[in-house]
Amino acid sequence: MSRIILYGFDGSTYVRTVRMLLAEKKVPYEQVPVHVLKREPHHPEHLVRHPFGKVPVVDYDGFRIIETSAIAPFLDEVLPGPSFTPDNPRDRARMHMAMGIVDSYGYPALIGVAGFHLFPDFIGGPNEEARRQSIAKSRLVLTELMKLRGKDAFLAGAQPSLGDFYLAPICFYVGLTPDAAEVFGVEGFAAWWERMQALPSYQATAPQLG
Numbered sequence: 001m002s003r004i005i006l007y008g009f010d011g012s013t014y015v016r017t018v019r020m021l022l023a024e025k026k027v028p029y030e031q032v033p034v035h036v037l038k039r040e041p042h043h044p045e046h047l048v049r050h051p052f053g054k055v056p057v058v059d060y061d062g063f064r065i066i067e068t069s070a071i072a073p074f075l076d077e078v079l080p081g082p083s084f085t086p087d088n089p090r091d092r093a094r095m096h097m098a099m100g101i102v103d104s105y106g107y108p109a110l111i112g113v114a115g116f117h118l119f120p121d122f123i124g125g126p127n128e129e130a131r132r133q134s135i136a137k138s139r140l141v142l143t144e145l146m147k148l149r150g151k152d153a154f155l156a157g158a159q160p161s162l163g164d165f166y167l168a169p170i171c172f173y174v175g176l177t178p179d180a181a182e183v184f185g186v187e188g189f190a191a192w193w194e195r196m197q198a199l200p201s202y203q204a205t206a207p208q209l210g
């Protein structure tokens with residue numbers, strides 16, 4: 001059996017993306033809880049692993065991988081169990097669109113909303129104008145992702161994919177804030193969110209708060 005070491009603490013949304021995938025694959029792994037709010041990704045020993053000071057990082061039998069967009073597809077391909085990458089090229093493109101949208105626009109906007117309420121020190125203090133902009137951008141992101149989903153149960157088809165594992169951990173934090181109803185009040189979101197929260201891999205990877 002391969003040895004997998006995951007660097008990153010449970011509170012990280014990108015780390016949870018990888019943890020959800022590993023939970024779905026039912027594969028054991030070791031975890032080194034590099035803590036983002038304690039700024040541990042910027043400590044010298046972690047910068048050796050990830051020169052840009054981020055988590056997750058994965059070692060797979062000594063092969064080091066950084067960036068979730070590389071880690072998740074790699075693990076999905078090499079590990080046994082069901083695949084979370086659609087076979088069909090169009091659905092696969094939808095999955096990659098979802099991952100790209102979350103990475104480029106969704107994460108900053110949604111974490112902007114969550115950070116305003118939950119980690120104001122980490123994001124540089126509460127800023128009401130930034131909060132309003134983050135809410136508007138978050139709604140745009142979720143609206144477009146739900147259009148991408150269309151009539152399917154999940155973002156790229158009838159089954160969950162890596163795209164869903166990207167989005168759900170970030171929504172978790174927004175769901176803890178007083179802005180959740182406004183951010184989540186876009187067409188189609190509620191049904192998707194209910195399905196995601198029911199997944200055992202989502203439930204098994206909830207971060208311990210406090």
Ligand SMILES: N[C@@H](CCC(=O)N[C@@H](CS)C(=O)NCC(=O)O)C(=O)O
Binds near residue numbers: 069
């Ligand atoms: N592009 C990276 C982004 C990962 C990322 O932003 N991770 C956050 C935690 S969710 C982090 O490490 N932040 C540390 C920091 O910015 O100081 C990836 O896809 O893995």
